[in-house]
Each structure stands twice: as structure tokens, then as C-alpha cells.
Amino acid sequence: MTLDQLRIFVTAARLGHVTRAGAALNLTQSAVSAAIAALENRHGTRLFQRVGRGIQLTAEGELFLSEAEAVLERAEAAERALTELSGLKRGALRLYASQTIAAHWLPPILHRFHLRHPGIALDVHQGNTAEVAAAVAACRADMGFVEGTVDNPALVAEPVATDEMVLVVGAHHPWAGSGRPDPTLLAQFDWVLRERGSGTRQEMEAALAGLGVGREALRVALELPSNEAVCSAVAVGAGATVISRLAAAPRVALGDLAILGAALSVRAFCALRPGDRRKGRAEEALLALIREG
Template identity: 30%
Template structure:
């Protein structure tokens, strides 16, 4: 059945029996037999062929959806069994939101690679919603997001606190003030992250908590662009201290001294709802929790 599902998925994705046969390194009659056997076991027609193209029937769409998941789980089962008998190694697919992924994660990966060179990380950077969706879809093994969101299909665990501050250019008129109130910020241009970002979520919560309604908001999709824009004097922003270490050391940005700041938020580990993990994942979990 596993081979039949593999052949079926390949035919669907290649949209052609001969192309699927070439990709699978088997003959086209063999492909036809696998599909016929699968249709017989399902007691349903799964594919329609016309003008050398292949299209799924409604039953075929159902089988394709679950076949992808079954094959993915089968592959993970093999990886886990093999991994049990060996040292930490293999692919580790990690997704992280921008702040953690761009400013903290690289140092952790470098440390892991020093001690466990057979572990091969693959990193995807996205906003909080995107990372959770990819964990749900099993496209990545583990995700790290900013803050917390509700999703019953994944497991979430807070593991590290992050500090956020209001920053301005070193040349900004507020940069030299000993203390700044929110009334000083009413007319400032605020540069914020896009919707779906964990930093955007905590920024809006900060606005609400302090009854701040900015007259002008500029929305950018990258923390790096926001930092460059603030440094250039385009506006001010609310950013993680993890993301601005170099700029503070070089005195290109200044943190405003506002009562009640910095504001804390958690970084959260997002995993699939399973009791089994590879040794590579165990190594990764131990490393991030030690930071």
C-alpha cells in the first residue's frame, strides 16, 4: 500500500503517467498497475485521463490529501527508528520568527554544529502565524515564535523572555532626554512590523495599554529595514533588545527611558503533538533552553 500511495502521489504531481514512471524509475505499465490496484482497494476511480493529462476525481482528491500525510508520517517513522540507533545527526528543519531567527538562532546553530557536526539544520524565517502553520502542516520539525497564539493542533512551551524598548535615531531630539513620557510621542511617526508578526502584536498591545494613538504608522516587513529607517530619522519604533545590540554598541540608535519599560514578552517553542523526537531535536531543545 505504501508503494501504491507513493506512485499515486507522483502521478498526481507530475500530471502524467510517463513522467511519473520516469521519476520513479519504473515502467509506465507498472505505474498503471499500481494505480489500478489502489483504485481496486479503495473501490473508487481516483484518476481521469484525457489528452495525455491526468486529473483527480473527488475520491482522488481525498486519497491524495491523506496519502501525502501518510507518506510523511511513514518517512518520519523510519527516521526515528534509525535515529534511535545512532548519534545525533540528520536534517533538522527549524522555523523561527524574525527577531529570534535573525538575531539569536544563528549563534545557537553555530554552537550545535561545533559539538554535533552531523546535524544539518535547515532554517525558515517567517512571521508568527506562518511558522505555526508550517509546524501544523509538518513542513518543519519545530518552530520558535514571539509571544503566544492559540492553536489546539500544536504544542506550545514558553522558554525565554524577551525585552522590548522604544528606540530612536541617535540624532533624534528625544535621544538626550533623561526621561520620556508618552505625551512626548503623540506626534511621532511609528514604524512597525506587518500584521501577523509577533512584534506587531505586542506593539499594538503597548499602544492600547498606554492609550497611544499614533497619527502616522508606517508598516515594514523586516526588522532590518525598520532599524535602518529609524537610524535614518524616518521615525521611531518598538523593538527587541536582541535585535538592536550592534546599533546600540555603535551608538546609532538610542533607547528612550520611559517609565515601565522595557516590556517583556515570551519566546515560545512550537512542536507537533507527538511523544517521539529525534536526537537532533533533543540536542536543539537543550541548546535553546540553555540560553
């Protein structure tokens, strides 16, 4: 059994398709099939069954998947440890960030990091807070950055920055140009929300609850999967929202959105990492750069 065979097996299991696994690994379909067949024949166990044009793990394959992923993670950790012996001249850093952070806060920091450590390849993925936490917990990322609350004892959260949540409407909304409306009026207009599981959604509901307005009191017009979609909908009059000042700023500058009053709340941006693993040098270097401000 080789690491290459394990990588092929895990990729095929995740994608559920031999051809797609080959494309992801830059291998031919026959090479993927041969690697899987070699594993199955060597151990006399069927790992996949065909379902339509795709493949699906058997019960034995499901059990083997977690073991294969653990072996690959240990191999990657060993490779990172060897890389770190040469300092920060080469290597890779796998990051996962929630949308507000990935779109607005993190890019300038990563640019500075690249200028300082050009030999470190940065692999950055985006998801909502729940997805980031899951990626870090599953060791698909060395470190994650989130703006929502994460309740996972396997993860360590370290505050790295703060962000303001503001009440926003379109430039032509009846509230535009005024201060924050009385809380009793908040249920009288339509609202645009982020999807459940996002840090922005969590913070919005908490901020409104602090004003005595529960989620059930809101007239929800739309639930959308990104800050950009929310801002676009609000700009054309779909309703009000509570969103990061960072996310709203570009459309406010264009005159499409209006911020009503002072911030409703201040939230922390946190770095997430597995609690049972020490920080690598690249992670330490990135956190140190963030602390510099």
C-alpha cells in the same frame, strides 16, 4: 502507489507547476508528468487540470492531497524513528523560526549544536510567528521558535528564553538622547511597524496599550515585513518603533539608532511542537543545549 509518486504529486500540488516541481525534486519534467499520469491512470481519477502554463488541483486532487501529505509525514516519522536508534550520529532536524529569533538568537545555538552533533543536518526556515505556527501544525517542521502568542490547541509551547521590547528612534530624532517620552506625546510622531501576524507587532501593540496608547492613536508612516527594514527606516528618520533589543542592538552600536529608557516589556521566546507527537532525540538534544544557557 509509491512514496516517490506521492512526493512528486505533493510537490507539484504545492508549486502548481510541473517544471518547477521537477526542479525542486531534481527530476525532469517528463518524469514528473509520468508519475502523476501513473497515479491518475491506476485509479481512474484526474488529479490536476491545466491553468495557463501551470496546473491546478481538481476537486479529487484536493481531497487526495491531505491524505498524501499525511502518508509522507508518517513515512518521515518512521525514518526519524529508525535514525534515532543510532543515537544522534545522523539524521535531520527541521526548524522554523520567527524573524527576531532566526536572525539574532538562534544562530549561535545552532552553531553549538552542530559542533556537538555534526551528523544531524539542520534545515532552518524563517517566517513570522503566524507562519511558524502554521508550519509546525502542518508538520512541515519538527519544531518552531516564536516570540509571539500562539493560540492553537494542537501545539505545545515551551518558554526557552526572554527578550526585551524597547522604544527606538533614529539618532537624529527629536527624542534621541532623552528618556522615554510621556505617553501623551507618542501620538505626535510618525511610527514604523512590522506587518500584522508578526510577534514583534503583537508585542508592540500590547506594550503601547499598557501605556494607554491604542494602535488607532498612532500615526503610522510605514508597515514593513522585517526587523531589518524597520530599523533601516527608523534610522533615516521615518518614525519611532518598538522592537526587540536584540534586533536594534547592531544599529545602536553603529550610532544609527537610540533606545529611549528602560524596556517597555519582556516577552518569552517559545519552542513550538505538535502536541500529539513525542519529542525526537534531536529535538530533546537541542532543547537541552538551550537550557544550558
